[in-house]
Every structure is written in C-alpha cells, then in structure tokens.
Amino acid sequence: MTEMSKAVKTENTQKDKYLTFLLGEETYAIEIKYVTEIIGIQPITQVPELPSYIKGIINLRGRIIPVMDVRLRFKKPPVEYNDRTCIIVIDIDRMTIGLIVDNVSEVLTISEENVVPPPEINKSVENGYIKAIGKAGSDVRLILDCEKLINEDDM
Structure with missing residues (x-):
C-alpha cells in the first residue's frame, strides 16, 4: 500500500466521526481527525500574561x-x-493543544446529510466556534471549528 492510499484510507475511516464531550449540560463535538489522544487532568504550569482561558x-x-x-473560552x-x-489533545496546522473539558462522552458517527450549518440568529454576534450542527437521532450536537478555537493571538 502506498503512503497516499494509506492516507486516503485513514481519512475515510475518520469521515463522519466526531468525539463528543460535555461542558455542563451541553454536548459538543469535534471532528475525530483532529484528536490525537484523551488524557486525564494533569498538573498545569501557569504562564504569565496569557488569556485567562489558556x-x-x-x-x-x-x-x-x-x-x-x-469552558472559559x-x-x-x-x-x-x-x-x-x-x-x-488535538493537532491543528502542525500545532498541538490540549482542550480541558468537563467530561468526554463518546465517538459518534454523524453522516454528512445530518450536518447542517448553524442558524444565523443574530448577524452582529460573531460566534465563530460553532462550525455546524450535527443531528444524532433526536439530539443535536454543536460541532466546533477547532481552527477558530485558537485565534492568531493565542498562537
């Protein structure tokens, strides 16, 4: 198997797969392709002058x-x-970052036809974190845009 066909095969097995997690009562999802691992909370070394959510x-x-x-973000x-x-732990554009969440739920398959754009309720509110809404049975999952969670200033 060539490197290219391995990459395509990996891409296909991750298609429509989302890791779901809780923040309070709300369930969010991120595309599994960004996730490298899930670890328990660890000792965190604080770094001065970072935004409070980092x-x-x-x-x-x-x-x-x-x-x-x-949650703070x-x-x-x-x-x-x-x-x-x-x-x-996720990888975005060759950068690794850890996302602290209340609780990891499960890996869900949400087919493309069940993923819709978020409603445009208020044009003046810039909520760039929500990439789409995933419908899973009677539930909905807010699918996050991992790349927008981290802005240029954070990098």
Missing part, C-alpha cells in the same frame, strides 16, 4: 503543550476539575 502548559511525555479551558463559569475532567 490555563498554562503541561509536559506530555516530553512535549510541552499549551492547555485551554474550553466560551465565557462559562469556571468549575473545579474532578476525576471526570479530561484533556483532549
């Missing part, structure tokens, strides 16, 4: 990775981390 850095097997509290009230709190 909690600091962790040492993951010798790699230094910034971690973002997604969405301007939700902070909560104590507990044994359900996870860090979803």
Whole structure:
C-alpha cells in the first residue's frame, strides 16, 4: 500500500466521526481527525500574561503543550476539575493543544446529510466556534471549528 492510499484510507475511516464531550449540560463535538489522544487532568504550569482561558502548559511525555479551558473560552463559569475532567489533545496546522473539558462522552458517527450549518440568529454576534450542527437521532450536537478555537493571538 502506498503512503497516499494509506492516507486516503485513514481519512475515510475518520469521515463522519466526531468525539463528543460535555461542558455542563451541553454536548459538543469535534471532528475525530483532529484528536490525537484523551488524557486525564494533569498538573498545569501557569504562564504569565496569557488569556485567562489558556490555563498554562503541561509536559506530555516530553512535549510541552499549551492547555485551554474550553469552558472559559466560551465565557462559562469556571468549575473545579474532578476525576471526570479530561484533556483532549488535538493537532491543528502542525500545532498541538490540549482542550480541558468537563467530561468526554463518546465517538459518534454523524453522516454528512445530518450536518447542517448553524442558524444565523443574530448577524452582529460573531460566534465563530460553532462550525455546524450535527443531528444524532433526536439530539443535536454543536460541532466546533477547532481552527477558530485558537485565534492568531493565542498562537
């Protein structure tokens, strides 16, 4: 099998697959292709003068990775981390970052025809984090745009 066909095969097995997680009562999803691993909460080294939602850095097997509290990024009230709190490690444009979430749920398959653009409720509100809405049975999942979670200033 050539490198190209391996890449295509990997791409196809990840198509329509989303990792779902909770922030409070709301369920969000990110495309599985961005996820490299899920780890428990770890000691975080704070770094001065970062936005409040960037909690600091962790040492993951010798790699230094910034971690973002997604709850704070969405301007939700902070909560104590507990044994359900996870860090979803994602890769975006050759950058690795950890996303702190309340609880990881499951990997869901949401077919393309069940993914719709988010409603345009208020044009003046710039909510670039929501890429789409995924319909899974009678439930909906807010699909995040991983690339917009991290803005230029954060990088």
